[in-house]
Amino acid sequence: MVDPSEKRKEVKKKLRKLEGLPTLPPIVQKLNQMIEDERTSLNQIAELIEKDQVITTKVLRLANSAFYGFPRKVSTVQQAMMLLGVNVLRILIMTSSIFEIIHREDVGLWEHSVGVAACAKILAEHLDVKDPQEITTAGLLHDLGKVVEKVAFKEDYEEILRLVAEGVEPLEAEKRVLGLNHAEIGAFLMSQWNIPERLIEAVLAHHNFDLTKKYKKESALLHLADFLVHARGYGETLHKRVPPLNESAIKILKISIPEIKEVLFRLEPRLYELKFFTEELKREFTAQ
Amino acid sequence: MQRLPISYIKPGMRTYEEVVDSQGRVLCGKGVELTEEMLKRFQELGVSYITVEGTPVKLPWEKTLEEELELLEERFRDTKNDFALQVKEVIKELLMEKFSKK
Numbered sequence: 001m002v003d004p005s006e007k008r009k010e011v012k013k014k015l016r017k018l019e020g021l022p023t024l025p026p027i028v029q030k031l032n033q034m035i036e037d038e039r040t041s042l043n044q045i046a047e048l049i050e051k052d053q054v055i056t057t058k059v060l061r062l063a064n065s066a067f068y069g070f071p072r073k074v075s076t077v078q079q080a081m082m083l084l085g086v087n088v089l090r091i092l093i094m095t096s097s098i099f100e101i102i103h104r105e106d107v108g109l110w111e112h113s114v115g116v117a118a119c120a121k122i123l124a125e126h127l128d129v130k131d132p133q134e135i136t137t138a139g140l141l142h143d144l145g146k147v148v149e150k151v152a153f154k155e156d157y158e159e160i161l162r163l164v165a166e167g168v169e170p171l172e173a174e175k176r177v178l179g180l181n182h183a184e185i186g187a188f189l190m191s192q193w194n195i196p197e198r199l200i201e202a203v204l205a206h207h208n209f210d211l212t213k214k215y216k217k218e219s220a221l222l223h224l225a226d227f228l229v230h231a232r233g234y235g236e237t238l239h240k241r242v243p244p245l246n247e248s249a250i251k252i253l254k255i256s257i258p259e260i261k262e263v264l265f266r267l268e269p270r271l272y273e274l275k276f277f278t279e280e281l282k283r284e285f286t287a288q
Numbered sequence: 289m290q291r292l293p294i295s296y297i298k299p300g301m302r303t304y305e306e307v308v309d310s311q312g313r314v315l316c317g318k319g320v321e322l323t324e325e326m327l328k329r330f331q332e333l334g335v336s337y338i339t340v341e342g343t344p345v346k347l348p349w350e351k352t353l354e355e356e357l358e359l360l361e362e363r364f365r366d367t368k369n370d371f372a373l374q375v376k377e378v379i380k381e382l383l384m385e386k387f388s389k390k
Contacts, residue, residue, distance in 0.1 A: 071312035073334070231375055233359055242363050245372040257371075261378045268382060269305060269339045272291035275349065 008179030011153070015189055020152035022097045024193075027052050031093065032194070035086055045086060046077045049093070058096040059089065066273035067117035067136055087196060088133045094193055095141060102147050103281055108236025109147070111278055113140055115234040118270045119225040122263050127253055129217055138199040138222055141190065142206050143237065145182030148189060153178065161238075170238035171207055183207050209246040220249035228264065234271050289386045290347075291339040294331055299324045301340040310334035342389045353387040 014020070030048060034040040050056055056077055063074040063084060074080050081089055103110045117139030124132035149157045156177050163173035174181040180188075187204035198215045205212040205219035206226050212219035223246060229235065230242045289304045299322055307316040307330060315330060316322075319341075330338070343350070351359070357380065364376045 071308055071310075073310045227372070228375070231363065231372075231379055233356070233363060240363070241366050242372065245369055245375075247369070247371060250371055257374045257378060260375060261381070264378060264382055265385075268289065268386065269291035269337075272339075273337055275347075276293060 004175070004179040006179075007177075011178050011180060011185070012188060014152065015148070015185065016192065018192070021148065021189075022101060022151075024094055025052070025055055025097065027055055028090075028094050031090060035090060042081055042086065043078070046081055049077045049089070055093055055096065059092050062092050062096070062099070065114070065277055066270045067114050067121060067140065068133065069118065069121060069270060084133045085131070088137050091137050091141075091195055091199075094195075095144075098144065098147060099140070101151060103278070104285060105147065105150055107278065107282070109143060110235070111274065112229060112235030112237050113143055114274045114278070115229040115232075115267075115271060116140075116142055116222075116225045118274060119228050119263070119267050120222060122266050122270070123221050123225055123253075123255075126259065126263055127217075127221065127255065129221060134196065134199060135202070135218060135221060138202045138218070139225055141186065141195075141199070142203050142222055142226060143182060143186065144189060144203070145185030145187075146237070148185050149174070149178070149182060164238050173238075181207065207243065209249050216252050220246075220252040223249045224253060224255070228260070228267070232264065232267070232271075234274075289339060289341060290343050290345060291337050292345055294327070294335055294338055296345050297322060297327055297338050297340065298344070299327065301338075301344055302342075303338065304341045305339035307335060307338055310336065343387060353383060356383050356387075 027048065031045070034045050034048060049059065059077065059080060060074060062068075063070070063080040068084070070083055074083060077089075084092070099110075102113060117136045120139035121132050121136040123129075124135040129135060149160065159177045160170075160173045163176065164170050168176070171181045178185070183204055183206055187200045190200045190203060198218055201212055201215045202218040202222040206222045209219060209223055227243060227245050230237070230239055291305075301322050303316060303318055303320045303322065305318060306314045309315055309330070310333070313333075315333060315335065316326065322338075322340075360376065360379060360383070364373065367373060367376070
């Protein structure tokens with residue numbers, strides 16, 4: 001039996017060095033510098049992104065996906081920047097390779113993630129939470145830790161799967177094997193990447209609402225979005241049953257059952273678009 | 289209810305939601321029976337998806353109402369929380385509505 005706190009240290013060390021994880025696209029470093037430099041204009045940032053055709057294609061595809069649900073087609077980097085904001089665009093560029101890995105390694109988890117993103121967007125708009133685009137992106141990233149387990153901690157992940165098959169609760173299984181769960185791993189990695197704290201806290205607290213401090217509304221929203229997508233049964237995760245719903249999250253959001261009904265009815269058509277989008281990606285990957 | 293790429297839509301299907309073009313303009317209301325001319329025009333105006341009533345197209349990944357209801361029960365088997373159980377009832381309503389033929 002490994003000592004959980006020792007294992008936890010080892011996992012964090014590996015994450016700090018990003019061992020076994022996909023490298024960030026080379027454009028990211030330059031992009032970060034430009035965003036931090038107040039003298040840079042948005043146009044200059046857009047020009048830098050446009051020079052990289054692969055990244056531009058990926059970003060526009062994500063911006064046009066049903067989880068953001070913009071009625072207009074986003075056809076240029078400038079438009080994407082206007083609609084999503086520089087911060088979200090930066091996150092999408094940094095994580096574009098991660099999304100490909102999720103899609104390739106675990107299509108069920110990918111579907112769950114895009115479903116939660118779409119649901120988070122609808123909830124954020126319905127509840128008038130500031131910057132719905134950012135919240136949507138938190139939805140996309142909320143299970144990042146699971147992909148990390150799968151690609152960077154393969155043997156440990158096998159062990160987690162074995163425990164879950166024996167009936168151990170998934171979060172408990174992660175904790176036993178790695179000393180921390182996927183929400184903690186995801187949040188830790190996001191902090192290494194300098195992603196806004198608001199998103200990190202929401203990801204960290206999506207299974208344990210007590211961990212939220214400053215961004216209670218965002219955390220509650222992501223918790224509910226995750227629950228609703230599990231409840232609807234879109235995508236697949238280690239949770240074969242719906243994860244527990246935290247009542248304090250519902251109280252913070254002040255959301256009623258009729259409102260949830262409205263949200264789910266708005267989500268359902270989006271899920272069709274996401275399914276077609278996923279099928280399209282599958283075809284592209286097999287063609288490659 | 290199904291939301292389908294416009295290439296799947298056939299004349300005679302009825303809209304479940306408004307039809308919106310790529311600029312966000314509403315082209316057609318709910319509950320309208322679609323004609324060949326309308327579909328042609330929608331295509332020209334850059335409509336990519338249309339939500340129609342019922343489940344007119346058989347999609348390889350789509351489950352039947354019975355399967356959906358069974359899986360829903362299974363997912364909520366261990367749930368005792370009252371609010372969560374009310375969410376389950378809402379999903380049941382959604383499924384009944386989604387599969388209803390009008």
